[in-house]
Amino acid sequence: MSSQALHGGHKTPPQELPPEFQDQEESIKITGFWMFIVTDVLIFASLFATYAVFVNRIASGPTPAQVFQLNTALIETLILLTSSFTIGIAIWAMRQNRQRMVTWWMVLTVLLGMAFVSIELTEFAGDVAAGWGWHTSAFLSAFFLLVAAHGTHVTMGIIWAVALLFQLRKRGLTTVTRRKLYTFSLYWHFLDIMWVFIFTVVYLGGRLI
Amino acid sequence: MPALPSFVPYLIHTLFPPWVRRPTEIGAEIMMTAGGAFIVYWLLKNKKLQWLWNEWLTTVDHKKIGIMYLVAAIIMLGRGGLDALMLRTNLAMPTLHFINASEYNEVFTTHGTIMVFFMAMPLIFALFNVVVPLQIGSRDVAFPRLNAISFWLFAFAAALFNLSFVVGGSPNAGWTAYPPLTELAFNHTVGENYYFVSLLMTGIGTTITGINFLVTILRMRAPGMTFMKMPLFTWATLNTSVLILFAFPPLTIALLESLLDRVAGTTFFGLAHGGMPMMYVNLFWLFGHPEVYILVLPAFGVFSEVVATFSRKKLFGYPSMVLSMTAIMVLAYGTWVHHFFTMGAGPAVNVFFGLSTMLIAIPTGVKVFNWILTMWGGRLQFTTPMLYFLAMIPTFVIGGATGVMLGAVPADYQFHNSYFLVAHFHEVLIGGTVFGLLAGVYYWWPKMFGYKLNDHQGKWAFWLFAGGFWPTFIPQYWLGLEGMTRRMYTYPFGMGWHTLNVISTIGGFIMGAGFLVLVSNVLRSRLHREVDATGDPWDGRTLEWSIPSPAPEYNFAVIPTVDERDWWWEEKQRRQSGEKPAGPKPEDIRPIAIPKNTPVPILLGAAFFLGAFGLVFTWWPVALTGLAGVFGVLIYSWFQYDHYRILSAGEIRETEELLGRLGA
Incomplete structure (x- = not known):
């Protein structure tokens, strides 16, 4: 109603769309979120470019092969891929109007995200303890900034998801909370895809160099 | 006398180191404090604080945000212009050392940074905010609160950047801030920190603005307004928003990495530990070249509106205008290396970027010819905005032609970083962007405030500003060819550069006088305003002129259905012939949701x-x-849900009735 009033006689999306798209105003917000993802993709693109330029500039520091532990990275990958699956289930449940199911799958997603971040932090702490901080070489500066930028994004996502869970408990599945859940899932999938690139370019690529 | 706690001398030393305890800085400090105190006193005395908070500081109305951008941009134009005059004074009297070398470094850095990020960008956003929603028949932008967030990020970033002058010291590595000069090892004052931090802040705001206007134009046009029926200024905004979306992320990363080098000990762009300064230069110009078009496309949009309105003809070659603008937008991404041909990337790379640079001259030429052909056979009205348009044609053509010269790789090895380059980019940025934005300010002023700026005084400001422009910048081409490089604070008399520099400085002061007349034009027009009741003082062609000035907070009582490119022009004919009623019918008016103010x-x-x-x-x-x-x-x-208040149909009918807008 309010969005109809705000946007006047603009074309309303057809009813066969999923519920989060049916309200004009919420649908515009989803478009906006996609545009945000475009900018964030380019942020990561710039970070990847930096990494690609600096990967061989190790100064007196360690080589990529010395730094990376493929096992940990593989575990992180599996955790994050699983969380992409769980958020997918949560969105499916949202479209079935099953709020309890949404909550539990969201909680599981958050827990997986937390596990991912803590493994990453442990890995970083190990590197720093070995004397490989980001001041060591341009390669390590680029590596830490790229991977930590992703880790920071995941942390933000966790804070966002927890705030969303509170809103969900208070307000239930409304037009607005549905849209918020949906944009969160877009964000989470995006982070997952970025991690796939990091795993391929940084960790697997590091083996080849 | 009791001993001071130890942090007091530390604070004094950190916040006010010796290099900000010079007479100029102390003078500025006294003026800023006195000015701030006077404003607070005036607000308190007139009990205006509540009004300021409710009407302006917490507003999410795009029209008011646009006006705040405009005010900030004009203040910043004054500060940046003052910097420019200090630089010019030094060069006219090279032996007097009016300001010394290190001050000169700070002043050319703040001049460039302020003019690009804190003057031109907000002036562009002022026009976006005021015009675009009205031009596409929308009630607001897609995300009103994000729009206000963009503004406040810019405003606080501008305040922070200007604070550097009196607290801690200004940045001094040029507006491009190339490493390794910006690295901690070579530049240990906090000045460069100010540069990186405030640009990151305003960059976030700008990115949000880009997203906001892109989505607004994609999703919130009035029914019937297809892409090829959009006014040209809206097209310019659309293209600019896409450019912003793609250009600002690399800048963000370049700034972030430089900042981390300075405050967190990373080694991206230093010379030790495998760092590489040229990576910064690439990232910076990946942003910097599209930024040039971010600055100039809105001016192209303004000119397209102005020339059609004051020639009383529809724009010549609308589809080719759209196509050429979009071509410029795409090509803008493929030219960034021409800023550093001397890096030595090799002939193949340099030739590619040289060719792509020259290619941009083609769509730009198409636009210039279309504008000229729009005037052909029209009934021209030489108002102030139209004069700025006419002044732009020769300056932009010469500036563009010298740009092609700079794009010729072997020649660029001679021109690089000389005054030839300085003359080139000032000629396109002032002759294109600033003329265009000033034309836009004069053109849309009645829409913002409900009265026109006095045309007579406006023409005085124009003749001083555009007349001073030629003697300022044309001599600089010769100075460049005679070997004078940019950013030098003095030179020996024997170089033969003195006469041309004096001419250039005199021109600069004439432009400064033009700015003062412009400010007085604004103030005097406000004092002696003649209210425009029509809402359409120029006999305009596009949607924004169909509603009262200043527009009511809901903009359109009833959203029109657009069936023509120059819809309002056609609609006026239909209304005169009695084919259509003179305004919205009372029974068509529905309640409207208005976004609430928010702190x-x-x-x-x-x-x-x-x-x-x-x-x-x-x-x-x-x-x-x-x-x-x-x-x-x-x-x-995040936990706020209730963002709208409802304006009832009765209230809207009353407002429209008062404005004499209701059709029978």
Whole structure:
């Protein structure tokens, strides 16, 4: 109603769309979120470019092969891929109007995200303890900034998801909370895809160099 | 006398080191404090604080945000212009050392940075905000609160950047801030921290604005307004928004990495530990070249509206205008290396970028010819905006032609970083962007405030500004060819550069006089305003002229259905012939949801400011407090659900009735 009033006689999306798209105003917000993802993709693109330029500039520091532990990275990958699956289930449940199911799958997603971040932090702490901080070489500066930028994004996502869970408990599945859940899932999938690139370019690529 | 606590001398030394305790800085400090105190006193005396908070500081109305951008941009134009006059004075009297070498470095840095990021960008956003929603028949932008957040991030970033002059010292590595000069090892004052932090802040705001206007134009046009029926200024905004979306992320990363080098010990762009300064230069110009078109496309949009209105003809070659603008937008991404041909990337790379640079001259030429052909056979009216348009044609053509000369790789090895380059980019940025934006300000002023700027005084300002422009910048081409490089604060008399420099300085002061007349034009037009009741003082062609000036907060009582390119022009004919009623019918008016005011944007800006200030001085507790504040405000705003208040149909009918707008 309010969005109809705000946007006047603009074309309303057809009813066969999923519920989060049916309200004009919420649908515009989803478009906006996609545009945000475009900018964030380019942020990561710039970070990847930096990494690609600096990967061989190790100064007196360690080589990529010395730094990376493929096992940990593989575990992180599996955790994050699983969380992409769980958020997918949560969105499916949202479209079935099953709020309890949404909550539990969201909680599981958050827990997986937390596990991912803590493994990453442990890995970083190990590197720093070995004397490989980001001041060591341009390669390590680029590596830490790229991977930590992703880790920071995941942390933000966790804070966002927890705030969303509170809103969900208070307000239930409304037009607005549905849209918020949906944009969160877009964000989470995006982070997952970025991690796939990091795993391929940084960790697997590091083996080849 | 009791001993001072130890942090007091530390604070004095950090905040006011010797290089900000010079007479100029102390004078500026006294003036800023006195000015601020006077404003607060005036607000308190007239009990205006509540009004200021309710009407302006917490507003999310795009029209008011546009006006705030405009005010900030004009103030920044004054500051940046003052910097320019200081530089010019020094060069006219090269032996007097009116300002010394290190001050000169600071002044050319702040001049460039302020003019690009804190004058041109907000002036562009002022026009976007005021015009675009009205031109596409919308009630607001897609995300009104994000729009206010963009503004406050810009405003606080501008305040932070200007603070550097009196607290801690200004940045001094040029507006491009190339490493390794910006690295801590070579530049240990906080000046460059100010540069990186405030540009990061305003960059976030700009990115949000790009997203906002892109989505607004994609999703919120009036029914019937297809892409090829959009006014040209809206097209310019659309293209600019796409450019912003793609250009600002690389800048963000370049700034972030430089800042981390300075405050967190990374080694991206230093010379030790495998760092590489040229990576910064690439990232910076990946942003910097599209930025040039971010600055000039809106001016192209303004000119397209102005020339059609004051020739009383429809724009010549609309489809080719759209196509050429989009071509410029795409080509803008393929030219960034021409800023550093001398890096030595090799002939193949340089030739590619040289060719792509020259290619841009083609669509730009198409636009110039279309504008000229629009005037052909029209009934021309030489109003102030039209004069700026006419002045732009020769300046932009010459500036563009010298741009092609700079794009010729072997020649560029001679021109690089000489005054030839300085003359070129000032000629396109002032002759294109500033003329265009001033034309836009004069053209849309009645839509913003409900009265025109006095045309007579406006023409005085125009003749001084555009007349001073030629003697200022044309001699600089010759200075460049005679070997004078940019950013030099003095030169020996024997070089033979003195006469041309004196001419250039005199021209600069004439432009300064033009700016003063412009400010007085604004103030005097406000004092002696003649209210425009029609809402359409120029006999305009596009949607924004169909509603009263200033537009009511809901913009359109009934959203029109657009069936023509120059819809309002056609609609006026239909209304005169009695084919259509003279305004919206009372029974068509429905209740309208208006976004509520919110303190979130200004609080978010303030929290960012606190965190950024802490980051500048690497006071981590202050920086973290600011960060916590940012999260606090964000989380508070996530739990806000009730963003709208409803304006009833009765109230709207009353307003429209009062404005004499209701059709029978």
